[in-house]
Amino acid sequence: MKEELRELYKYRELLYMITYRDIKVRYKQSIMGFLWAILMPILIVMSGIVVRYAYAIVAHAPLKTEDIASVAIKSVPWAFIVSSIRFSCNSLTGNRELVVKIYFPKEIFPMAAVLACLFDFFVAYAALVIFLVFIKIGVSIYLLWVPVLLGTMILFCVGIGTIVSAISLFFRDVKYIVEVFLTYGIFFTPVFYDVRMFGDRGKWLMLNPVAPLLEGLSNCIARHESPDVHWYLYSLGFSLVVFVSGFVLFKDLEPAFAESI
Amino acid sequence: MSDVALRMEHIFKKFRKGEIYNSLRDFLPAMTGKMFRGQELDASDKREFWALQDISFEVKRGESLGIIGRNGAGKSTALKILSRIMKPTKGRMIVSGRLSALIEVTAGFHPDLTGMENIFLHGTILGMNKREIQSKLDQIIAFSGLEEFIDTPVKRYSSGMYARLGFSVAAHVNADVLVVDEVLSVGDFVFQQRCMERIRSVIEAGTTVLFVSHNLKSVTEICQRAMLLEHGKVVTIDNTDAVIRKYLSTDETSKISDEKKPVYISRVTVRDRVGEQSTFESGQKAWVDVEVTAREALDKLAVVIWFKDDTQYIIFHTSTERLGFAPFSLQPGGTYRCTFELSLNIAHGTFHLVTQVYRYDIQKGYDRREPASTIFIGSTTAVGGAVNCFPRLIESETIVPSIQSCEV
Numbered sequence: 053m054k055e056e057l058r059e060l061y062k063y064r065e066l067l068y069m070i071t072y073r074d075i076k077v078r079y080k081q082s083i084m085g086f087l088w089a090i091l092m093p094i095l096i097v098m099s100g101i102v103v104r105y106a107y108a109i110v111a112h113a114p115l116k117t118e119d120i121a122s123v124a125i126k127s128v129p130w131a132f133i134v135s136s137i138r139f140s141c142n143s144l145t146g147n148r149e150l151v152v153k154i155y156f157p158k159e160i161f162p163m164a165a166v167l168a169c170l171f172d173f174f175v176a177y178a179a180l181v182i183f184l185v186f187i188k189i190g191v192s193i194y195l196l197w198v199p200v201l202l203g204t205m206i207l208f209c210v211g212i213g214t215i216v217s218a219i220s221l222f223f224r225d226v227k228y229i230v231e232v233f234l235t236y237g238i239f240f241t242p243v244f245y246d247v248r249m250f251g252d253r254g255k256w257l258m259l260n261p262v263a264p265l266l267e268g269l270s271n272c273i274a275r276h277e278s279p280d281v282h283w284y285l286y287s288l289g290f291s292l293v294v295f296v297s298g299f300v301l302f303k304d305l306e307p308a309f310a311e312s313i
Numbered sequence: 314m315s316d317v318a319l320r321m322e323h324i325f326k327k328f329r330k331g332e333i334y335n336s337l338r339d340f341l342p343a344m345t346g347k348m349f350r351g352q353e354l355d356a357s358d359k360r361e362f363w364a365l366q367d368i369s370f371e372v373k374r375g376e377s378l379g380i381i382g383r384n385g386a387g388k389s390t391a392l393k394i395l396s397r398i399m400k401p402t403k404g405r406m407i408v409s410g411r412l413s414a415l416i417e418v419t420a421g422f423h424p425d426l427t428g429m430e431n432i433f434l435h436g437t438i439l440g441m442n443k444r445e446i447q448s449k450l451d452q453i454i455a456f457s458g459l460e461e462f463i464d465t466p467v468k469r470y471s472s473g474m475y476a477r478l479g480f481s482v483a484a485h486v487n488a489d490v491l492v493v494d495e496v497l498s499v500g501d502f503v504f505q506q507r508c509m510e511r512i513r514s515v516i517e518a519g520t521t522v523l524f525v526s527h528n529l530k531s532v533t534e535i536c537q538r539a540m541l542l543e544h545g546k547v548v549t550i551d552n553t554d555a556v557i558r559k560y561l562s563t564d565e566t567s568k569i570s571d572e573k574k575p576v577y578i579s580r581v582t583v584r585d586r587v588g589e590q591s592t593f594e595s596g597q598k599a600w601v602d603v604e605v606t607a608r609e610a611l612d613k614l615a616v617v618i619w620f621k622d623d624t625q626y627i628i629f630h631t632s633t634e635r636l637g638f639a640p641f642s643l644q645p646g647g648t649y650r651c652t653f654e655l656s657l658n659i660a661h662g663t664f665h666l667v668t669q670v671y672r673y674d675i676q677k678g679y680d681r682r683e684p685a686s687t688i689f690i691g692s693t694t695a696v697g698g699a700v701n702c703f704p705r706l707i708e709s710e711t712i713v714p715s716i717q718s719c720e721v
Contacts, residue, residue, distance in 0.1 A: 069437040077425050153420040154438055155397040225336040307400035310393065311328065312335075 056303055060157050067160045067167070074139075074168035089172035090179055092135065096127040096243075103244040117187050121274040123244060124183060126266040128176050129202070130243045133209055133262060134234045136169035140213030141230050144221045145313065151221075152310050159302050162213035170206065184273070194272035197279055201268045204288050208261060211294030214302045221313055222305070242267055258283050261290040317409065318374045318490050318521035319395065324404035326365040326390055326545075364390045365401070365545045372490075377522040379536035379553055381529065381560055387545040388525045392416060392492050395523070410489025413439060418479030424468035428459055428478055431467050435482045449485045456507070457481035477504055484511050491515060494525045509534065528623055529557050529663040529689060554592065554691055561591035561687050574680050576611055576643065580604035581668050581685040592689045593657050595701045599688070601653040603668055605680075607643035614641050614679070616651055617671045620664045621684075628664065628699060634673055660701045661690050 060067075100123035108115040140162035144151055147161055220226040238244070242263050247254040257263055258280075264287040268279030334340035365387045372378045380388050393399045394406065396414040421435035432453055436446040446453075454463055457478045459470075467475060493512060512535060516522050524535050532539060532553060539556040541548040549559050582589050582602045593599055603616050615638075619630030633651055634640060641649050665684035672679070696704065 063440075065442050066437045069434050073423055073426065073430075073434055076430070077423060080425050149420040150438065152398065153416055154414070156438065156440070223335060223337045223340060225338055229337075310398045 053300065053303075056157070056299075060159065063156055063160060066156060067164055070160055070164035071167040071171075074164055075171050078168070089175040093128045093131045093176040093180075096131050096238075097124045100124070100127050100244045107245070117189075118274055121184060121187060121189050122246065122270040124180055125270050125273050126243045128173065128180055129205060129266060129269060130238065130241065130262075131176070132169055132173040133205065134237070135172065136166040136209045137212050137216065137230065138234060139169055140165035140209075141216040141220050141227050143213075144217045144309065145224070148313055151313050158306055158309060159214055159299065162217040162302075163210055165217075166206065166209045166213050169209075189274060190276065192272070192276035194276055194278055197268060197272040201265050201272075201279065201284070204284075204291050205262075205265050207295050208265075208287075208291035211291060211296075211298040214298040215294070218302045218305045218309075221309060237262075246270070258286075261287045261294075263287075316374045317407070318372050318376070319408045319412075319523075320371040320406065321368050321391075321395070322405040322407075324365055324368040324391075324394060324401045324406060325363060326387075326394060326399070327361050327402040328364050329361050363545055365394070368404070368542075368545075368547055370540055370547065370550055372521055372523065374521055375516075375519045376538065377516050377524060377536045379532040379539035379556070380523065380525045380542060381527075381532060381539055381556065382542035385544075386542040388542055389416075389494065390545075391542070392494055392523070392525060396492055408490060411440065411487070412490040412492065413483070413486040413488030414492040414494070415480070415483045416492065416494045418483045419475055420479075422467055422475070422479065425466055427466050428457075428463040428470070431478065432463075432482055435479065436486070439483060439486050441486055445487070453481045453485050456484065456511070458504075473501065473504075480504075480508060484508070484515075488520060490521045490523070492523045492525075495527065529560075530623065530661070533557065533661070557689050558592040561689055575609040576605060576607045576614070576670050577680040578603060578668055578670060578682050578685070579606040579648065581666070581682060583666060583686045583688055591687065592691060595657065595660060595690050595693050595696070596703060597657050599655045599657050601655065601666065601668075603651055603653075605643070605649045605670055607647050607649075608645060610642075610644055611672075611679075612640070612642045613672050613674055614643065614649070615671050615673055616649075617669045618653060619667050620659075621667060622665075622699070623663055628659065632671065640673070657688075657690060658701045658703070659690050660696050660698050661693060662699075663687060663689050 101120055104119050104123055105115055108119075143161035143165040144158065151158060151161075216226065216230050220230070240257070241260055242257055243266060247257050247263060247267055250257060258267070264280060264283035268284055271277045271279050334343055368387075368391060370378070380391065382388050390399070392414065393416075394401050395408065396412060396416065419435075421438035422431050423434065426434060432450065433443070433446055436453075437443070441449075454460055457474075457480075459474060459478055462470065462474065467478065470478070491512075509531060512522065512524075516535070522535065524532060526532050536553050538550065539553040540550045541556050541560050549556055551559075580602065581604075584590055584600050584602070585593065585597065590599070601618060603618070605614070605616060615632050615634040617630065617632035620628050622628055631653070636653075638651070643649060664687070666686040666688065667681065667683045668685040669681040670679035671677070693701070696702070
């Protein structure tokens with residue numbers, strides 16, 4: 053694995069170039085340009101606010117700005133997770149020519165797909181920051197948690213991305229299965245709702261490795277509290293395992309790519 | 314470092330043909346079916362075939378090796394293993410230094426990006442870093458001859474421009490070992506010449522080159538040694554002329570004859586003074602024997618022969634009738650034989666002999682064999698071009714300007 057990581061480092065400029073290509077092409081192709089990066093998160097945030105509004109009606113309680121902020125803060129990263137897994141799933145099969153014809157470490161493709169989505173994410177998050185300033189959410193020391201949580205999320209996405217990209221090269225219908233998971237995943241993840249609404253049973257929802265990260269972001273940005281460190285460590289551990297095993301699996305399958313694609 | 318640039322030791326490569334499950338929907342039922350029935354252990358063996366069998370060779374630093382063989386002989390598989398895109402099933406391989414492949418020169422392009430952006434993208438994919446590309450940028454653009462279009466998205470390029478840009482980037486990668494696979498078929502004649510020159514200068518600079526081509530002429534121009542592959546095995550490794558002779562002598566296409574035709578060419582041989590031959594010196598005499606056999610009675614026939622070069626251009630043709638022989642008639646089962654004597658005043662290259670039975674008065678062609686045979690004219694350094702006019706230099710003089718004229 054050490055050898056492979058060294059080689060990946062050697063090709064770091066290629067990772068940058070492929071990411072640049074993916075971003076450039078995406079923004080060149082759509083007239084909407086940067087709106088593309090914001091449109092999907094906006095849709096998710098809007099639907100989240102509708103759902104939250106329904107809760108408020110049922111609970112006979114007013115809809116607090118804090119809740120709206122929490123939905124927005126969790127929706128944008130969720131959009132990132134969905135799109136990065138979706139794009140990395142097709143990253144190998146979509147670059148058939150390069151996989152078959154030229155040698156270089158192929159994990160660059162799913163990684164570049166995640167990085168390109170990360171770019172969209174930053175654009176959307178910049179818009180979110182403006183929104184948060186507008187509703188006067190305020191700052192706290194706990195904002196230092198944000199990069200840690202995002203880093204863990206990227207690790208998780210790259211791990212899942214490498215796994216699904218390699219498997220979907222061999223089995224073309226895997227992408228439909230992934231798509232179903234991505235569509236319904238939002239119901240099993242605390243994006244529109246908070247884990248604390250479930251009281252004691254909330255811990256079952258936290259088993260979803262994405263949940264502690266999203267809850268953590270919401271805690272430290274909207275509520276000015278520390279994330280639950282134990283659950284964060286669980287997420288980190290999970291992400292590391294996914295990342296390492298994804299890399300090992302990918303490298304194991306890589307020699308067969310050219311003849312199987 | 315040793316003086317061996319690359320070496321393959323007993324390389325085997327197995328492929329599976331036929332059905333490969335590429336969706337879970339097919340794969341899972343097939344797997345469970347296999348588990349319950351426990352069948353087809355030997356059936357899977359039948360679906361495998363060896364694309365490469367026991368390939369061993371070595372290329373010294375600065376040497377250039379040509380690889381020739383028919384379609385499906387395993388040339389491309391060998392190159393893919395060398396460039397590490399595929400892993401051999403068995404065997405060991407050593408490549409010392411940076412290997413660059415001119416295999417698919419436009420694989421890294423993205424149609425929506427401009428020529429300039431694609432130079433950087435493709436260059437990085439081929440293993441160059443940004444600084445390296447920056448320093449060679451002018452050279453690359455000049456080589457491609459696409460200065461005007463460099464800021465146009467490459468999807469608007471013609472296929473020739475596309476390939477030219479791809480080759481230009483690939484050809485500027487600093488490599489210790491360069492693998493070239495049939496890329497010279499792109500672009501116009503001028504560009505092909507430029508590519509050949511580039512490859513030659515790369516060789517002169519001490520780069521090891523592996524050259525795969527069906528164009529035997531370019532193989533002889535570039536490589537001192539060559540390897541002949543057939544059905545995944547090495548037939549011979551020797552100096553290029555000898556290997557080409559061997560390759561042409563195992564021509565398989567000339568053994569086909571059609572069962573239904575009323576008349577067919579039953580035999581064509583090209584020979585020199587001694588016997589059957591496929592390699593000649595420029596200016597040498599050659600004899601072409603043609604035998605025609607009829608299944609039905611036919612009248613007023615003639616035998617036509619012509620030579621084509623690799624570009625399908627007919628460089629020469631003649632027939633029994635043009636040479637003043639009367640048309641012949643054949644009874645069912647009858648045969649006709651004729652022999653042409655030719656002076657091969659051709660410059661060096663590969664030429665394909667085509668033979669046809671023809672009836673001039675009604676302009677009807679009967680059986681045609683293409684190519685009936687392929688000959689190779691060995692290289693002479695004295696002349697270039699298509700024909701050999703056997704030039705002699707009769708006089709030469711150098712005129713020195715006189716001192717007086719210098720003062721004025």
